[in-house]
């Protein structure tokens with residue numbers, strides 16, 4: 284499998300990225316620098332994480348050419364068209380970048396049709412290489428498609444072994460939108476790091492709970508963005524390319540689906 288996925292506008296996006304949710308600005312620069320140093324080339328931040336500035340700085344000082352790092356951020360708040368135009372410029376300023384690789388609407392709140400229209404314009408103006416959404420479940424996604432001129436490149440939704448989003452996954456695949464997982468480790472909820480099925484499968488390959496859970500998503504073509512503040516775990520979470528789960532493993536993992544959020548979200 285290639286290390287990148289081609290979005291519907293032919294832009295290549297890494298299949299494994301680094302998420303920075305809940306990483307305080309005081310340590311975010313160090314964490315992003317470490318993630319880059321161990322090979323991550325996709326960083327997922329958001330306006331509401333408060334660490335866009337630190338993320339941008341870490342990328343800038345890394346010495347890695349800007350076009351080799353894929354930067355995602357997300358718009359916060361149900362703003363309208365005009366506010367969104369300013370908000371995009373605010374993110375560009377905080378990140379100290381001329382363009383953002385992927386901008387997502389963080390949640391389907393407010394007039395997301397108008398927000399998306401402003402994003403489409405920014406895409407045409409070259410400020411955004413790709414546009415998409417997050418947390419859009421079926422009705423929101425179908426609703427947006429009614430007015431969107433550009434099919435969202437990505438929908439980032441809660442996806443892990445306990446919430447596999449099987450229905451959304453086929454809808455997105457049929458519509459040309461890449462399925463990206465947030466909380467691919469379920470953020471440790473529901474006993475993820477003690478789960479006996481993940482353990483038993485991992486033992487066969489010498490892999491951890493985290494690696495089995497991540498490989499399960501990766502093997503289905505889902506983009507993953509695990510977060511860790513520890514460099515050893517950052518490495519571990521990328522080290523999933525030297526083994527392959529069998530169909531039997533996949534079936535056992537598929538059976539862990541509860542079809543509900545582990546966070547009391549949608």
Ligand SMILES: NC(=O)c1ccc[n+]([C@@H]2O[C@H](COP(=O)([O-])OP(=O)(O)OC[C@H]3O[C@@H](n4cnc5c(N)ncnc54)[C@H](OP(=O)(O)O)[C@@H]3O)[C@@H](O)[C@H]2O)c1
Nearest residue numbers: 302303304327417465466467468469470493509510511512
């Ligand atoms: N669009 C949205 O609404 C939304 C919502 C949530 C998340 N996200 C994105 O998705 C990213 C990932 O989700 P997440 O941060 O919620 O959760 P996650 O990546 O599923 O799990 C992170 C948690 O697992 C621990 N961890 C990481 N790797 C580990 C390993 N190998 N072994 C043991 N523990 C490990 C981390 O602790 P340590 O840090 O201590 O290692 C942290 O507590 C976020 O950072 C964010 O970019 C988006």
